Amino acid sequence: MKQQKIELLSIVIPAYNEETVLERFHEEVTGILRSLSIRYELIFVNDGSSDGTLEKLKQLKAADASVSFIDLSRNFGKESAMKAGLDHVAGDAAIVMDSDLEHPPSLIPDMVAAYREGYDVIHARSSVRVGQSRARHLLSGSFYSMMNRLAGDEVQFADGDKDFVLLSRKALDSVLQLSEYNRFSKGLFKWIGYPSKTVYFEQGTREEGASKWKLTSLITYSIDAITSFSLVPLRFSSYLGLLVSFFAFIYMLVIIGQTVFLGNQVAGFPTLVTLVLFMSGVILISLGIIGEYVARIFLEVKGRPIYFVNEYVPSEHEAQQNAEGDDRDERAHDETDQ
Template identity: 40%
Template sequence: MYISLVVPCFNEENNIEPFYNAVEGVFGKNFDNTELIFINDGSHDNTMQELKKIYNKNKNNVKIINFSRNFGKEAALLAGLKKSTGEYVSIIDADLQQDPKYLIQMIKFLDNNPQYDAVAAYQQIRKEDKMLTFFKNIFYNLINRISEVEFVKSASDFRTLRRSVVDAIIQLPEKCRFSKGIFSWVGFDTYYMEYQVQSRNSGESKWNFMKLFKYAINGIISFSNIPLITSSIMGILFCLLSFLYMIFVIIKTIMFGEPVAGFPTIVCILLFISGLQLLFIGILGQYIAKTFTETKNRPVYIIKEYLE
């Protein structure tokens, strides 16, 4: 059985060779039936040079996609999936936080359970800052309430897919991609397998709070129209309240005569409503920006060099 490994790489020069050796050791005799598809996502270090070293050592098992610049992990995943040829396709990071030994467990599970189409790994206990975990929990609770598809908490991109799942994913033409949502949207039966995250072999995580925040916003905008609906409902509600308050002021002025009083109240109401308007304009702007990106029809990525 032929197996493809999709490995996004961004500034991973010290991890390439250890990762390759780890995969070779895990698969053993079956390594000849494995292809490693490395995607160099515009790295600024010597990642490409390290990739070429292992390519020259084993051209039969290694493919390299070299982007013209950094297009992001979502683009790298799509490029790797499109170039994959295996009956099973696994997505795994190059930093060895995701131990390649779990790939064998995923593949064996799919072999023994034909009713499942994919295996996704998740962390029961996350090894990260508690504040970051808190915000991630808020994100998953929120998006599962407003989205039509289910997002499994703590599920990662570390997963193994049957060819049918891969073919479905690469058919989606969208430019603003959010893989966690796409994996759920295409359907198919997925088994969630617990795993333990290892320490990085070298380097630091490329994800900080702001990048994760933008990623979360992208996910919400991509898989839910609820923010737009909420904006419309709030707009109608405040119009109704404003109309009722206007009637109240008119009647009160006619009956009791109070033309000047209430100035602080009016100022507070104006500031509050103006803030809401700016918030809703910002939400609308996010959707317009996504639409603008899609209509430009630019490619998700550009390949500078492809070695196979």
């Protein structure tokens, strides 16, 4: 495997109402990055925060030229914020991580070491989650187990997989080609298929505040994940319809036989109501499954942008690269004119 070098490492950090922890996060991350003796840029994405997150980012930018920030016009969600940050990466490799310190900056050296070994995608997986309830641990494990069954061989997940990941430039460019509106980045990072490695860590509790993920948000996120990587629910509704039709046909033959040959009276109103309610439930379940896919097709067909940027202030490294690119374009234009 060919070894890779890093001239510039980009760190993409989505932030939503993280005012209280940003300064400490910046201090810990920059301390780790300086110990690696590599050039870096920190790309913070303010996802429509309602607290003082934006003001704190401006203060960090004023004190550290390696900081850049993207202020989105509203709260588009974490997936869109990650996409916004990745779109503005100038480095040879990029790390995506949360700003609440649940993703430990101390893992960055291990991820960089794996990248230098030649891996294009380095996933982070938590082996232990301090303070996580048994119920949530069980639900998380069940979700990933179900995803593995539904997604097949395209992607495989494990309990503890995070969207804390390092991408090489090649892997990043591939991810950026995937412009789907409903994004499940954790799956996309695996789907691209480049050589990958997993590094493990013990995930701690949040340093400040509480998780922004509500139960309804987690359910929506799970549905997005399933509909992004599997057609099994659609096939399930088809198989369910065939199965119900088969048993209905058998039941019809039994009723006809009992009536014609045995002279039994057909059960009346209770049986009819039960069958109608059962069939209505099957139909509604099937329509619900189909509706989830149709709704996502509708969102994709509209072709709306994934996010809008209210303000973008680049780091010194990206500004320098943009200036060098403009100079090259100008020289090429002059040579063409000559």
